[in-house]
Amino acid sequence: MTSTRADSQAVKPDTGPAWLVLALACACQFMVILDVSIVNVALPAVQRDLGFTDTGLAWVVNGYVLAFAGFMLLGGRAADLFGHRRILVSGLALFSLASLIAGLATSAEMLVVARAAQGLGGAMLAPATLAVINTCFSEGPQRARAFGAWSASGGVGGMVGAVAGGVLTTGLSWRWVFLINVPIGALLIAVAMSSLTARPCRRETLDLAGAITGTAGLAALIYGVMQTADHAWGSARVLVPVVAGVLLLAIFLVVEQRFATAPMMPLRLFSNHSVAVSNAMLFLFGGIAIAMWFFTSLFMQNVLGYSALDAGLGQTPAAVMFVVVARFAAGWLPRTGVRLLALAGCTCFVAGFVWLSQAGVGSHYVASVLGPTLLVAIGIGLAFPTLMASATADVEPRDAGIVGGLANTASQVGGAVALAVFATAAAARATSHSSDSSSPEALASGYELVFGLAVGVALAIALVSVLLPSRQRKLIRDDR
Numbered sequence: 001m002t003s004t005r006a007d008s009q010a011v012k013p014d015t016g017p018a019w020l021v022l023a024l025a026c027a028c029q030f031m032v033i034l035d036v037s038i039v040n041v042a043l044p045a046v047q048r049d050l051g052f053t054d055t056g057l058a059w060v061v062n063g064y065v066l067a068f069a070g071f072m073l074l075g076g077r078a079a080d081l082f083g084h085r086r087i088l089v090s091g092l093a094l095f096s097l098a099s100l101i102a103g104l105a106t107s108a109e110m111l112v113v114a115r116a117a118q119g120l121g122g123a124m125l126a127p128a129t130l131a132v133i134n135t136c137f138s139e140g141p142q143r144a145r146a147f148g149a150w151s152a153s154g155g156v157g158g159m160v161g162a163v164a165g166g167v168l169t170t171g172l173s174w175r176w177v178f179l180i181n182v183p184i185g186a187l188l189i190a191v192a193m194s195s196l197t198a199r200p201c202r203r204e205t206l207d208l209a210g211a212i213t214g215t216a217g218l219a220a221l222i223y224g225v226m227q228t229a230d231h232a233w234g235s236a237r238v239l240v241p242v243v244a245g246v247l248l249l250a251i252f253l254v255v256e257q258r259f260a261t262a263p264m265m266p267l268r269l270f271s272n273h274s275v276a277v278s279n280a281m282l283f284l285f286g287g288i289a290i291a292m293w294f295f296t297s298l299f300m301q302n303v304l305g306y307s308a309l310d311a312g313l314g315q316t317p318a319a320v321m322f323v324v325v326a327r328f329a330a331g332w333l334p335r336t337g338v339r340l341l342a343l344a345g346c347t348c349f350v351a352g353f354v355w356l357s358q359a360g361v362g363s364h365y366v367a368s369v370l371g372p373t374l375l376v377a378i379g380i381g382l383a384f385p386t387l388m389a390s391a392t393a394d395v396e397p398r399d400a401g402i403v404g405g406l407a408n409t410a411s412q413v414g415g416a417v418a419l420a421v422f423a424t425a426a427a428a429r430a431t432s433h434s435s436d437s438s439s440p441e442a443l444a445s446g447y448e449l450v451f452g453l454a455v456g457v458a459l460a461i462a463l464v465s466v467l468l469p470s471r472q473r474k475l476i477r478d479d480r
């Protein structure tokens with residue numbers, strides 16, 4: 001995992017050593033992202049053992065993603081109200097228990113429910129770990145470096161998951177893809193109990209109306225977008241949940257603005273220019289991440305003929321590059337400011353995806369995949385920790401959880417929408433290219449369009465980035 005070096009003065013005195021607190025936050029992020037990537041390689045074995053249909057098998061992934069993204073705001077606000085340690089430990093406990101149930105599952109339904117419970121645990125963990133960093137580490141360079149380590153740990157989780165899924169499934173059983181989380185979760189609970197201080201619960205009550213409308217709205221919107229994998233955008237299976245989700249989110253905003261005495265997501269947060277703009281950029285960034293990790297994997301498998309494990313190994317150099325650059329970017333951030341690093345990242349996105357869009361059936365890995373993915377990975381390493389730090393900067397400690405939940409939700413929802421749009425566009429291009437839309441030539445044409453759309457997303461991020469302040473007060477302040 002990534003280095004967690006930090007000065008002892010960088011962490012508040014009522015917590016454990018800085019390195020231990022940061023290691024805890026990074027390990028939690030590592031485990032959440034690991035669980036997304038490690039399952040993919042195991043899916044064929046899961047289908048054979050539990051009798052999943054092709055449609056049902058998708059819910060092994062979708063059940064996790066739906067709960068993870070849908071409950072993120074609620075998890076973030078719960079961390080603010082009930083304490084970051086309580087929610088982090090509760091999330092770890094739920095995640096570990098659900099992993100145990102998933103590993104012992106005897107039916108398809110049992111596994112899908114367990115995966116949804118894992119997603120709920122992840123929705124508690126992700127914003128709580130961001131809140132721990134934001135409240136435990138002093139403002140300035142130390143906090144920026146902590147965000148870099150946190151971001152890099154997610155990259156390590158994705159990289160390890162792609163390989164570990166194949167190793168565990170082949171060497172032991174697909175069940176160990178889930179069971180491996182149990183001892184890790186138990187260890188992290190012990191670390192959290194010893195390194196974080198439990199603070200009194202706030203006297204505010206949870207905004208139930210906001211929690212219900214916000215969570216249901218996000219879940220319905222994401223569910224509808226997921227249906228585009230099997231149904232047209234204009235079908236009732238897509239439109240009904242999407243429209244319901246948008247309406248519920250509109251009601252959520254009205255509740256938060258006019259009726260909630262203690263809003264789940266205080267709209268005053270958006271008066272913070274950095275929070276508002278950075279979350280818009282994180283929403284767009286979800287499309288970059290999907291185009292990079294998901295569609296390059298499909299390109300290697302469906303066009304170049306790689307196995308799933310080989311495709312995972314093929315992405316490993318890019319994952320390593322992301323981890324390294326993210327750690328350096330965290331050190332540069334206090335000196336350069338957010339805007340410059342974001343624009344540098346967008347430049348790498350544009351160059352990398354233009355290069356990727358030239359790849360085809362006769363392409364070779366080194367010249368057509370390795371080079372451009374390394375370039376895009378540099379851009380992700382520059383942009384992602386920068387945007388996460390910016391999206392949570394200049395906020396009060398009492399809002400650290402909800403701001404972390406908002407940042408995670410923006411990137412997750414952006415990724416879900418981008419996946420649906422890109423997949424639809426790729427399928428349409430492949431169909432128009434050839435009567436055999438599943439041929440490598442037709443699929444390559446579809447992926448070429450996806451990489452071209454990613455260039456457009458990168459340019460949109462660059463345009464939005466000019467709205468950011470060139471340097472932010474809390475990101476450049478000295479630790480003295």
